[in-house]
Amino acid sequence: MSSSKDDIYMTRKDKDEAEQSYLPNPATQRRPNNNHPVSLIAAVIAFYFFISLSVVFLNKIIMSGSDFNYALFVTWYQLVVALVLLLIFAHLGRTNKTFSIIPPYEFDTQIAKKVAPLTIVYVLMLALNNLCLQYVEVTFYQVARSLSINFTILFTYMILGKSTSAPALVACFIVFCGFALGSYGEINFSWAGIIYGVGSSAFVALYGIYVQKTLAAVDNNQWKLLHYNTTLAIIFLFPLVLFSGELSDIWATSEAIYDMGFWILMTISGLMGFAINVAMFLQVKYTSALTNTICGTAKACVQTVLAVMIFRNPISGMNALGILLALFGSGYYGWVRYQERMSK
Template sequence: MSSSRDDIPMNRKDMDESEEPFLPIPVQSRGEKQHPLPLIAAVVSFYFIISLSVVFLNKIILSGASDFPFALFVTWYQLVVALGLLLVWASLGKSYKMFSIIPPYEFNIAIAKKVAPLTFVYVGMLVLNNLCLKYVEVTFYQVARSLSINFTILFTFVILGKKTSPAALVACGIVFMGFLIGSYGELNFSWAGVVYGVGSSAFVALYGIYVQKTLAAVDNNQWKLLHYNTTLAIIFLSPLLILSGELSEIIETSEVIYTSYFWILMTITGVTGFGINIAMFLQVKYTSALTNTISGTAKSCVQTVLAAMIFKNDISALNGLGILLALVGSGYYGWVRYQERISK
């Protein structure tokens, strides 16, 4: 969460392919101030810890130790936690300078109507992301959601009429090959997980485009956009949660909701989800665009290795090749985009 990428706000996904997207993250402009190496290391480490925590905690809740397969409710609750933290942080910002990055909470109906189309995409992105994580192994999660780059290129051309460089198209091809090979080689393959992953990738790409169209409605302030997005997402998800039958099913069949462990875990996951916004803000502020690109790709590699160790996921040779190609393609795409930015 910060300022500009060639004066066009970018979505957080342009920097990282893995964790749950919350806020548009612009990249610093050229002439960035050089910061001490220990500070940069601390910021990147904080981003790694928070980002990995979001993925692993969601996996534990949805299909791990908690075995709570209600993705709509999980998403809704985490948004409620995020909104609560936004309100508290904004309130503290009135008295303490260190919290002043988030402006006072606001919700104007006229502005909310302009933000609503973006929020529909936002909700679809979050829900499909959690549904994908529910059905696939964390080692395959990166592959299942790797096509966001491909959809970004497609939608940028179809909706905005902008062409993509040949180098970026090569990166797109590498990612697509990784997706195909990784899917074919996945030992615990799930059509549902792949479909949700592809859907999530499409919504992530759409989200980046709609952010560009919507930021002007909130004075180009990404924190204000988070106010509206989070509030509207809770409003939109509430009737869907009831109509889907998840709420009644949870009350009737789930025993885990009566344990303090479950609610502590859910709340911690909501806090880490909100923490992604702070981690991204700090990483963009105190590092460079190149560091952001490298950090996102490196985090995906660490995520895959840790998933194999923690969840004991078996990885076939083809699956491993697919994961490698998806990571290489994503990293190469990030490098190409970085080179294109600094050459302008």
Template sequence: MNSSRDNDIPMSRKDMDESEEPFLPTPVQSRGEKQHPVSLIAAVVSFYFVISLSVVFLNKIIMSGSSDFPYALFVTWYQLVVALILLLIWASLGKSIIPPYEFNIAIAKKVAPLTFVYVGMLVMNNLCLKYVHVTFYQVARSLSINFTILFTLLILHKKTSLPALVACGIVFSGFVIGSYGEINFSWPGVFYGVGSSAFVALYGIYVQKTLAVVDNNQWKLLHYNTTLAIIFLSPLLLLSGEITDIMETSEIIYTSSFWVLMTITGVTGFGINIAMFLQVKYTSALTNTISGTAKSCVQTVLAAMIFKNEISALNGLGILLALIGSGYYSWVRYQERISK
């Protein structure tokens, strides 16, 4: 892959439909969209689907599935460590999309506010998965669009178009109806889902404000974010008492299968960065938008099949509205980008 300046142009997180990938810094988009073979585009989109779905399902299995390991801080910390190791290995290979690892204290101080938001996003996301079914996950975290518009107005002082507000109304309706109709409703799950949505929205805004510090290079930003997140989480992990609880009550940590699963999840978390980079590089913005919405639909259907989660009529309607609202918002944002 080339490393031209075109590959370093940031796309705001609010322009994307995705928000659950734990390590994604911010996608990039080239100024010109080139035509690529259909087989290549299909392979890239398929790779994105597999990696993105794996991140959600594997985290669910760890947090409250067959592994039943409800220690969100430790899970997040370990996955970040795996991601950092992979970053170091990949960057050391040379001539790759990831530049050599760097960590400058002066730059780190400027990136730190973003990392606080980043850590909140990751932890809230895993806590949400701990308490809600994956079928309800999309609904519980659907308000990131609404928070994005709110924070854009309050922080960036930018107004939003009427079609985007309509999309937000649809998403909010889906959230309310889906929550009311959820059979296994969980207040903690909804709280963490809403919190995660708020952090996702803040993250997208802070990324825009921080990218200039790292020469608009999203991979350098990932270096700092991942390193600082591990540093910030380490004392929280010790103070939370999770380490003590794990050592005293969790027998699963003494099995190799658990650590294999945890490591694979960390690898897929890192892999989503590569998948998003390839998808934005080799597909159009429209394909990227459709892909994100389609992935959410597939995620909900597969979750119902794999985890056998019962879905009520109201819950199903809420899920549908959340997906329609998210898809419509992505379409509106795409139309606004190409009209500029």
């Protein structure tokens, strides 16, 4: 659990938090370009930075900073926390205007059947993302997952039959070069991390496409989609946790489950995973699509620098070049897509 994603509706560069975000970003909803105070915009951007960085670092600490290497269970628990928050805020929204953006909770089996394919993609996206964090350094995390742009272009053509402009393809090539160089130069290279990262990237791209196809089933309400997606994800993921052997291993060998501090950390990570939805909602509401793009790229740069400072991740020259290329290509792709949207 975020990513965006980082957005789900916008093309991939804005989707960086998607694997950790429990809500598709409403970035495609048209809204007036109101003039908001600079202090408010700065606060919204700062909130987004804090939440999105916290999601990644908290999950990394949980995945590798303890003996609790159970990515599927961590993902499932974070979804449970998100659902509890949804139920609380939906209830508060009945009487408090502050929470009125979240509609009352609902779960209709007929609608759930239509949302189910999206949820399967969603579960795989979240699980693979946490597995990727378990095996790679945070400095390399952005590179391992950078191919979402490439998969977005591929799936958009294969599933939706839409072609991509030449500048966007150039950005795609730059990202791939960054991925290749970053992987080759990674000091603590992990094939498992690479495979999980590429898999997560593929499902992030698929998720963005399936969201667009599924929104009509929930009256184009992204919060209502969140109700169904989170509920179904908890139901679908639990058998995987059970049959993977993680649950039995946790009870048999893990000391962390007896540590209150660990559960507090797990719960906070779930809160942050949910809060990224609010952060993205506010950023879309009070800033622009270009600001989202810039913030996504800037956040990735800050994330890499902080990873070096906090985790002391070693970086080779080729690895650094790969990271820079992946970030540049992602930023350029976001800029190209922004220009294309503005020209329509």
